[in-house]
Amino acid sequence: MKTSKYSVSFPVTELGQISVEKVINEFHKWVKEQQPSQLHLDVADYSHVPDGPGILLVGFHEIIAFRLNAVEPELVITQKSPLEGEDACNLVHCLENACRYAKQFVQAFASDISIDTQNFYVGLNDRLQENDVVLNQLADNLKKIDQKINLGWETSQLNDRNPKSLPRLKITAKTNRNIDELSQHLTKSVAAAISAGK
Amino acid sequence: MNWSEKLKDSIPHAEEEDIKKFELQMDRCQKDQMELKVFAETRLRLGFYGQRYDNGQRYDGEETKKIPFISTSKKGHDTEWDAPGMVRIKTPYGKITADQLDVIADLSEEVSDGISHITTRQAIQLHYLHLNDAPETMRRLASVGVTTKEACGNSVRNVTACSKSGICQGEIFDTTPYAEALMRFLLVHPDCQNFGRKIKIAFSGCKKDPCALVSMHDIGMIATTRNVNGTTVRGFEFWVGGGLGAIPHQAQLLKEFVTEDELLPTTQSVCRIFGELGEKENRARARIKFLITSLGIEKFRELVVEDLKKIKPDTRWTAYLDDLDSYKENTVKEPSNHVTPLNDPEYTRWMDNNVKAQRQEGYSMVVVSLALGDITADQQRGLADIVRQYSGETIRATVDQNYMLRWITNSDLPEVYKALKTLHLNSTVGEKIYNLTSCPGTDTCKLGISASRGLAGELAKHLTKQKEKFGPEVEALRIKISGCFNSCGQHHISDIGFYGVSRTRNGFTVPHFQAVLGGQYDENAGAYGLAIGAIPSKNVPKFVDVLLQRFVDEKEEGEKFQNFIKRKGKKDLKATVDQFTTVPPHETNPEYYSDWGDPRQYSIKDLGVGECAGEVINPIDFALEAAEREVFEAQLELDNKQLKKADELAYSAMLQAAKGLVSTQIPHPANDADDIVAEFKKYFVETELFNDNFAGSKFAKYLLRRHENTPTELNEQAASQSVQESHLFIEASFRCQDKLLAKN
Numbered sequence: 001m002k003t004s005k006y007s008v009s010f011p012v013t014e015l016g017q018i019s020v021e022k023v024i025n026e027f028h029k030w031v032k033e034q035q036p037s038q039l040h041l042d043v044a045d046y047s048h049v050p051d052g053p054g055i056l057l058v059g060f061h062e063i064i065a066f067r068l069n070a071v072e073p074e075l076v077i078t079q080k081s082p083l084e085g086e087d088a089c090n091l092v093h094c095l096e097n098a099c100r101y102a103k104q105f106v107q108a109f110a111s112d113i114s115i116d117t118q119n120f121y122v123g124l125n126d127r128l129q130e131n132d133v134v135l136n137q138l139a140d141n142l143k144k145i146d147q148k149i150n151l152g153w154e155t156s157q158l159n160d161r162n163p164k165s166l167p168r169l170k171i172t173a174k175t176n177r178n179i180d181e182l183s184q185h186l187t188k189s190v191a192a193a194i195s196a197g198k
Numbered sequence: 199m200n201w202s203e204k205l206k207d208s209i210p211h212a213e214e215e216d217i218k219k220f221e222l223q224m225d226r227c228q229k230d231q232m233e234l235k236v237f238a239e240t241r242l243r244l245g246f247y248g249q250r251y252d253n254g255q256r257y258d259g260e261e262t263k264k265i266p267f268i269s270t271s272k273k274g275h276d277t278e279w280d281a282p283g284m285v286r287i288k289t290p291y292g293k294i295t296a297d298q299l300d301v302i303a304d305l306s307e308e309v310s311d312g313i314s315h316i317t318t319r320q321a322i323q324l325h326y327l328h329l330n331d332a333p334e335t336m337r338r339l340a341s342v343g344v345t346t347k348e349a350c351g352n353s354v355r356n357v358t359a360c361s362k363s364g365i366c367q368g369e370i371f372d373t374t375p376y377a378e379a380l381m382r383f384l385l386v387h388p389d390c391q392n393f394g395r396k397i398k399i400a401f402s403g404c405k406k407d408p409c410a411l412v413s414m415h416d417i418g419m420i421a422t423t424r425n426v427n428g429t430t431v432r433g434f435e436f437w438v439g440g441g442l443g444a445i446p447h448q449a450q451l452l453k454e455f456v457t458e459d460e461l462l463p464t465t466q467s468v469c470r471i472f473g474e475l476g477e478k479e480n481r482a483r484a485r486i487k488f489l490i491t492s493l494g495i496e497k498f499r500e501l502v503v504e505d506l507k508k509i510k511p512d513t514r515w516t517a518y519l520d521d522l523d524s525y526k527e528n529t530v531k532e533p534s535n536h537v538t539p540l541n542d543p544e545y546t547r548w549m550d551n552n553v554k555a556q557r558q559e560g561y562s563m564v565v566v567s568l569a570l571g572d573i574t575a576d577q578q579r580g581l582a583d584i585v586r587q588y589s590g591e592t593i594r595a596t597v598d599q600n601y602m603l604r605w606i607t608n609s610d611l612p613e614v615y616k617a618l619k620t621l622h623l624n625s626t627v628g629e630k631i632y633n634l635t636s637c638p639g640t641d642t643c644k645l646g647i648s649a650s651r652g653l654a655g656e657l658a659k660h661l662t663k664q665k666e667k668f669g670p671e672v673e674a675l676r677i678k679i680s681g682c683f684n685s686c687g688q689h690h691i692s693d694i695g696f697y698g699v700s701r702t703r704n705g706f707t708v709p710h711f712q713a714v715l716g717g718q719y720d721e722n723a724g725a726y727g728l729a730i731g732a733i734p735s736k737n738v739p740k741f742v743d744v745l746l747q748r749f750v751d752e753k754e755e756g757e758k759f760q761n762f763i764k765r766k767g768k769k770d771l772k773a774t775v776d777q778f779t780t781v782p783p784h785e786t787n788p789e790y791y792s793d794w795g796d797p798r799q800y801s802i803k804d805l806g807v808g809e810c811a812g813e814v815i816n817p818i819d820f821a822l823e824a825a826e827r828e829v830f831e832a833q834l835e836l837d838n839k840q841l842k843k844a845d846e847l848a849y850s851a852m853l854q855a856a857k858g859l860v861s862t863q864i865p866h867p868a869n870d871a872d873d874i875v876a877e878f879k880k881y882f883v884e885t886e887l888f889n890d891n892f893a894g895s896k897f898a899k900y901l902l903r904r905h906e907n908t909p910t911e912l913n914e915q916a917a918s919q920s921v922q923e924s925h926l927f928i929e930a931s932f933r934c935q936d937k938l939l940a941k942n
Binding site: 005021024025028031032039041042043044045046047048049050051052053056058060063065080081125126127128129162164165166 | 199200201204250251256258259260265266267268280281282300304307308309311312313325326328569570572573574576577579580622623625641642652655658795796797798
């Protein structure tokens, strides 16, 4: 793969009193207080679309979607601008990024939400290559990453999906880590180690 | 691999060439080698539009902050390269195939925000798209026969038509082939490249129904027939000069009966006159409605008659008429009159509100109601599968921002319902009051003043909660909302319309909506509503409650809403509006000072310069840009030792420049090389206008010589000379343009 755009999705396991308005407020706060590197641009409300993307924080590099009213609520971080370079390193970067946003989101709604970091999804936001090829490469790269962080990640394909949907794998971790801990595992040093072949 | 390689067998060659040209223009723009205003209009004419905050600034509720975009390039005078924008996908008369639905859905996920948005003119918009993704987007669309060309900018926009064309019980005949032929004929037509603003065209199969809204279009056709010597002949009532916007105009009848043969040339002529005489400087008065008002319809009619005598005949005017049957849709199922009932009250409601019988016995049309015109990628792909399995090959987008499935055999209706339910597309609101129409407003539009989508979403929820209390006379009403006076939400033609305005109250700017009541949707948007007064956004739902209750309580037996509004009059209705105009102090009710769905303190500081019309670019600017690009390509071909191609491109570049110069002298320059050269000779060589102060007619001769003598054999030196001469000719053309400007 030459360039890659990934998406990471954390299923919501507990959902308290989070309203659409609260999420919109929170995302507007993120835009207001953003770090220059994040480049958050706008907030979009699609809560009126059944099983839709929910509330979006639209950034230049990625879109963060909280699918509050979805059949299976989830927090999805999708890259919009492609990364160039080594795939596995890009994947680490993307996972690191996703964990950082998920951590920030969970902190904002501390008592009202918990997300699943033991069973979550990683996919590609790109259909240039055939799904089979992409999924095998993705599984290989996730394996490489797990060799560095040792969480016992197993990947599996999702057979019940529409074959036209974007390619996506489920990750099941033997060792559960909350979003804080997972964030700490996925650092730039992991990418550097993979890149150096260590 | 890239998309160009992957799709090389499915993208028409000409389309791929055009996309490559645009890639080159993107590159040239980023390197400051292309005039920004020309690039901006080029981008717009390819459907890539600006979006709110693309000037690199955003108001955060307290102050306006600069957005730290990475690139310093611009894609328009006030538009940052990196700022995401919108692409409008042209889907003529709303017709979309299953494969096209799939591709648009895929793109919405990969380059947009996961949503396809149906517009009020049957097109589809994707938002938050990076311009760098534009070539890939165009390629993937082109691979399934979809274009974005002239979806925006000063051009002929998407041609619309009744979504029921061909299946409607009341239509005179199916307008599909005519809409398709006219769309193809006018797409990038040379006579449609010098408008001061856009032209919108609509076709209606009948006079009475609203589906095509002919009266509010620049050009509108209503199907009709005449008996000529005992034979029924098809034709159209030809209407011109309608339009909404800040100053709405009803279309006027240009001709009572335009035959099939006359349809394309008459429309071409109207476009030519608009291009020639329409306003170019003042954008606010540059639509055809203003031209017709100033000339008078009689004079305009005379001009069309005169112009038709001058237009060079075109075989395409009638060629499509030999093949009308090919436009018929293929159905996949045999008709059936048997409908299996489902023991599900929602299904019954869906049948009542969303399903109508087709003209063809045994088939039904199904409205797939979409909240605010939005649909997810998964839903759209699922819908594509339903189209493949149950319908013909296509679906149509409606002007009410829904989809319409056609050719559903009646016995399949329960299965279709179940399939839609799986996709969460089984809304039972049909086209009733709960299914509101709205433009993007402040969500994404640079011109939006108030949150039209926010209000529409809120009203939809608010009215749905009261569903049980509404009778059919209320349920049948339509609510349409625009974020500003430009009327993209078509508020003038709904029973209850609103458009966004702002007011200063208690020292703050407060979002408001102007109420426009009693517009007529039927009879092709037969009458426009009455502006009554501005209401604070947060009071609009309460105002709607009172207005609906007044209608229920005070209407006379069988009285329609339009008549009720007329009878009550502005003074009476203003009194109802006035009950809701008070804005409480900020300290007690701060929510009045923010808009629906947006917690920021309201402000109009994010208003930008609209790109609806684009900047008016003279044809010579486009031509000289194209000439420069072509000679650059010629140089590349020369470097690759493709001598013949280099020479041809160099010659073509000179022709482009010459044609551009000719366009400053006559309104409709020819397209044929012989004619271009003849006109160039007449206006620039014989007059010595092109002559250089030092070199005299030397540069003009480069073109004349090359035109007379196509080289049969080329060596590297000859090809190189050809490219160099082309360069010099184009430089001379720029100098000539300067001379012309100085002269004027």
